Amino acid sequence: MKILWYSTAPFVGVGYGVLTNALVPRIVKDGHFVKIATKHHLGGSLIVSGVEVFDGTECGMLNKLQEVENYDYIVSVFDTWTMAPPGFNNWVAVNFLDIEIIHHQMIKALRCSQVQTAVTQHGMREMERVGFKPYYTPLGVDTKLFRPDKKLRKEFREKWGWSDDTFVIGVVGINYSNDRKNIIGTLRAFQGFHKEHPNSALYLHSDTMGSATQGLPLQWIIASCGFDGTGKPPVYYVDQLAYHSWNISQKELVGLYNAFDVMCLPSQGEGFGMPWIEAEACGCPVISADTTSGKELNFGGWVIPVVEDYYEFSSLLSWYARVPPSAIFDPLEEAYKEWKSGAIKKRQKLARKGALEYDWDVVYTKYWRPLLQDLEKRSVTADPFPNYALKFYGSFGGRILMVDCQLVCQHPEICDLKYPLLPGELGLKDTRSMLARSYPIVADKKGKLCVCTRCPLHKWLSPRFVEECKDTWTELWAFPRIREAVGQLWDKKCFDAWGTFVELDRIEHDFDESYAQALQSRYYTTFQLTDEVLSFFPKGCKVLDVGAGDGRRVKELRAKGFDAVGTEVNKSRVDGDLIVYGDIMALPFKENSFDVVMAIDVLEHLEEPLKAIAELLYVSRDKVVLQITPSEDATYREDSSHVTAWSTNHWKRELFEFAEIKKALPGCGFILEKKKRRSRHEDRSSLPQVPGGART
Numbered sequence: 001m002k003i004l005w006y007s008t009a010p011f012v013g014v015g016y017g018v019l020t021n022a023l024v025p026r027i028v029k030d031g032h033f034v035k036i037a038t039k040h041h042l043g044g045s046l047i048v049s050g051v052e053v054f055d056g057t058e059c060g061m062l063n064k065l066q067e068v069e070n071y072d073y074i075v076s077v078f079d080t081w082t083m084a085p086p087g088f089n090n091w092v093a094v095n096f097l098d099i100e101i102i103h104h105q106m107i108k109a110l111r112c113s114q115v116q117t118a119v120t121q122h123g124m125r126e127m128e129r130v131g132f133k134p135y136y137t138p139l140g141v142d143t144k145l146f147r148p149d150k151k152l153r154k155e156f157r158e159k160w161g162w163s164d165d166t167f168v169i170g171v172v173g174i175n176y177s178n179d180r181k182n183i184i185g186t187l188r189a190f191q192g193f194h195k196e197h198p199n200s201a202l203y204l205h206s207d208t209m210g211s212a213t214q215g216l217p218l219q220w221i222i223a224s225c226g227f228d229g230t231g232k233p234p235v236y237y238v239d240q241l242a243y244h245s246w247n248i249s250q251k252e253l254v255g256l257y258n259a260f261d262v263m264c265l266p267s268q269g270e271g272f273g274m275p276w277i278e279a280e281a282c283g284c285p286v287i288s289a290d291t292t293s294g295k296e297l298n299f300g301g302w303v304i305p306v307v308e309d310y311y312e313f314s315s316l317l318s319w320y321a322r323v324p325p326s327a328i329f330d331p332l333e334e335a336y337k338e339w340k341s342g343a344i345k346k347r348q349k350l351a352r353k354g355a356l357e358y359d360w361d362v363v364y365t366k367y368w369r370p371l372l373q374d375l376e377k378r379s380v381t382a383d384p385f386p387n388y389a390l391k392f393y394g395s396f397g398g399r400i401l402m403v404d405c406q407l408v409c410q411h412p413e414i415c416d417l418k419y420p421l422l423p424g425e426l427g428l429k430d431t432r433s434m435l436a437r438s439y440p441i442v443a444d445k446k447g448k449l450c451v452c453t454r455c456p457l458h459k460w461l462s463p464r465f466v467e468e469c470k471d472t473w474t475e476l477w478a479f480p481r482i483r484e485a486v487g488q489l490w491d492k493k494c495f496d497a498w499g500t501f502v503e504l505d506r507i508e509h510d511f512d513e514s515y516a517q518a519l520q521s522r523y524y525t526t527f528q529l530t531d532e533v534l535s536f537f538p539k540g541c542k543v544l545d546v547g548a549g550d551g552r553r554v555k556e557l558r559a560k561g562f563d564a565v566g567t568e569v570n571k572s573r574v575d576g577d578l579i580v581y582g583d584i585m586a587l588p589f590k591e592n593s594f595d596v597v598m599a600i601d602v603l604e605h606l607e608e609p610l611k612a613i614a615e616l617l618y619v620s621r622d623k624v625v626l627q628i629t630p631s632e633d634a635t636y637r638e639d640s641s642h643v644t645a646w647s648t649n650h651w652k653r654e655l656f657e658f659a660e661i662k663k664a665l666p667g668c669g670f671i672l673e674k675k676k677r678r679s680r681h682e683d684r685s686s687l688p689q690v691p692g693g694a695r696t
Contacts, residue, residue, distance in 0.1 A: 001033070001072040001372070001376050003032055003074075004035055004065065004069075004073070005035065005036045005075050006062060006076045006088075007076070008038060008039065008078075010051075012246065015272060016078065018274065020036065020077060021049075022140060023360075023364065024036065025049050025051070028051060030372070034051055036052065036053045036056075037062055063088055066089055067089070072375070072376075073090045073091070074088040074091050076091065081103070081106040088112075090114055093109070093110055093113035093115070093116050093117070094119065095118050095119070095134065096123070096271025097120065097122060097123035097271060097292065098180070098271040098292055099269050099314065099319070100319045100321070101126065103634060104634040115135070115371075115375065116132050116133075116135070117134050117135040118135070118136055118137070119137060120270075120297075121293070121296050122293050123292075123293075135374075137367045138358060138363055139274060139358070140277075140358045140360040140362070140363035141274075141281045141358055141359065142250075142360055143355060145251075145254060146254055146257065146278050146282050146355075147281060147282060148282055148348070149254065149258050149282070152254060152258045153258040153259055156259035161233070166199055166200070167197060167200045167261050168260050169190065169201070169202045169203070169260070169261070169332065170205070170259075170260035170262070170263045170264070170279070171202065171203065171205065171264055172275040173206055173267065173275060174206065174207070175210055177210075179268075179322075180267060181265060182266045183204065183216075183218065185324060185328055187218075187222065187225055188325035189329045190235070191325075192325070198234075200336070201234045202234060202236070203238075203256070203259075204235070205253075205256060206238070206243075207240070207243060208231075218237070222235050257278060257284050258283070261284075262339070262344075263279040263286045264332065266304050267288070268289075269320050270292050270293050271293075272293060272297075273293050273294070277358055280299055280301075280351035280354060280355040281351075281355035281356075283348040285347040286302075286351070287328070287332065287335065288301065288302075288303055289304045289306055290304060290306045297354075299353065299354020304323050306321040306323065308666075310323055310324070441469065443473065443477070445487050447477040447486070448503050449470060449473055449503065451501065451504060451507070452498045452500070452501055453499060454499040454500075459509055463640060466504050466507070509640045509641070527600050527669060533665070536623055536625075536662065536663065537562065537596050537623070540563065541563065541594075542562075542594045542596075543563065543564040543565075543598065544564075544567065544596070544597045544598065544619065545567070545598045545600070546567050546584050546597060546599045547569075548578075548579050554578050554579070565579075566579045567581065568580075569581070569584075584599065584615060585606075585611060585615060587618075592621040594620055595620075596624070597616045597620040597624050597625070598625040599627075601629060603626065604628050605643060606644060609644050609654075613654075613658050617659060617672075622673065623671060625670075625672075626670045626672065627667065628651055628669070628670075630646060630667075630668040631646055632648065633667070633668070652664075652670075655672060659672035659673055660672065660673045660675055
């Protein structure tokens with residue numbers, strides 16, 4: 001096969017570069033042709049180990065190069081979500097997942113790839129959970145180079161002035177501005193640890209100035225913790241000139257790993273965890289956190305359990321766990337005791353034994369070679385027309401369909417209309433009917449996307465779906481072949497039987513009762529009546545669930561012994577017993593009628609949420625339980641009826657003016673308690689109106 005390999009240059013010592021340097025020569029040895037496109041070599045090309053490496057900064061040129069030179073696949077070894085869709089032709093995406101939950105940007109990018117791989121078991125589980133079927137292709141380590149070496153240990157400990165009685169803790173990781181490697185947590189844990197054990201030392205193999213990586217000023221932070229910030233005992237760090245000029249040999253790293261007694265890297269999340277596996281190959285046990293791959297790559301070391309309080313929400317729209325210094329201190333203490341007693345030798349052997357399973361020869365033979373053989377069987381050659389079409393129309397189902405068509409559709413015959421645009425005109429094999437699980441969307445002669453008005457679902461398309469359609473179609477419309485095909489179809493009057501069309505940008509949403517019923521029957525909130533939540537409910541108290549939907553929470557509360565009732569504005573849900581009619585803006589109850597009032601996934605659908613909150617507090621005697629979809633939540637833009645685009649912090653600020661926040665629940669959930677004083681919002685008659693429908 002001919003493979004265009006897109007990654008970090010093989011001479012760069014980060015994980016991507018190490019992988020490229022290890023795998024590409026083995027792929028070439030198996031008889032495949034490989035050329036490496038890289039972001040880290042600007043201008044021209046050079047030969048590394050017999051393979052051409054050239055400037056691949058202009059990603060848009062790689063598809064053209066693939067077409068001209070007839071490459072079978074483009075294999076990317078980068079953070080997939082950084083490569084904007086629609087990606088590449090015949091794209092094999094090697095995916096690194098260094099966050100707990102795969103986020104929508106990564107999913108969107110992966111949908112544009114033909115083959116996906118995961119480098120960790122954690123990544124496999126997350127990708128499978130959202131519908132992918134990835135290969136498993138872990139990273140590896142050269143266990144012939146990275147191995148226990150008593151001579152190197154003695155040499156490097158003497159070099160740094162560490163005696164046999166010095167307990168050395170090593171940290172190897174990039175200094176990120178968000179401290180993803182938790183270097184600060186480790187440093188603070190060492191602050192207390194060193195007071196207990198003055199014969200301990202901490203070594204940082206990182207950018208301590210924070211200049212090259214736009215990271216944190218570690219030298220200043222070291223000094224603020226009471227240590228010498230110039231790299232003197234007991235906190236040492238790598239020579240910064242050598243580190244920043246990439247002038248550190250693999251042998252020096254091997255020497256450092258051998259010199260460490262334990263490596264501590266309780267990271268918030270690792271796409272793989274190359275420093276862990278390198279240290280363990282040298283017989284150095286590691287301390288990691290039970291996040292992403294932190295457990296699966298720890299062979300006999302110490303894994304720090306992660307509890308709910310450690311989780312924070314990141315700018316990457318996903319959860320991560322920041323392990324506090326107190327939780328890092330305990331495994332350091334255990335490692336020290338085993339080092340003193342000699343029991344740590346058992347862990348050293350387990351570390352080496354586990355790392356041997358990730359030797360590059362084992363990894364290539366067991367995982368990469370079978371993948372390449374499968375790719376070769378596909379006999380895929382580069383197509384001058386990118387395969388965006390099937391992805392564009394084929395990915396609608398299961399991604400954006402928010403209702404069950406059969407509940408609301410009055411024109412089922414439209415689903416039987418054949419979809420003529422791409423399969424027939426372009427010779428593609430997919431001949432599915434147009435609306436298998438999709439929407440009747442086509443382009444007019446000018447390339448504007450339109451939706452058929454005979455399908456009632458056209459009124460409910462989510463903003464996120466509309467944007468994704470337009471983004472993908474922009475790529476398709478760039479091809480003359482597509483523009484010509486669209487024009488011919490309109491000239492042939494292929495769409496006459498469909499009725500009238502409206503542009504996606506001009507959709508007028510119409511949320512009637514059938515929409516609400518269909519939506520509530522398909523999507524349920526993640527809110528759960530856990531023991532923690534119910535601990536705030538007085539035994540047998542009166543509970544009101546506002547926006548109760550089909551009444552499932554009311555039934556659950558009654559089964560648990562509470563006097564519960566629900567209200568609904570959707571009259572089809574009202575039964576006069578469990579569910580009564582009620583508008584949250586004017587609830588049909590007297591002041592203090594209920595001990596607890598709940599509103600789950602309601603406020604974000606209102607143009608005047610402040611007035612609604614005041615109403616909830618008015619009918620509540622004590623507590624109000626809320627669950628809200630905030631604007632930063634990836635699902636916010638899935639539902640067109642969301643109108644109040646407030647962040648979690650914005651909701652907190654507003655709610656603080658109404659009541660005391662007794663408990664913050666996962667996501668954007670709150671348990672409120674009425675304040676003793678009268679807040680500025682509690683007077684329902686004088687509640688201020690929010691300009692612009694309460695949008696921010």
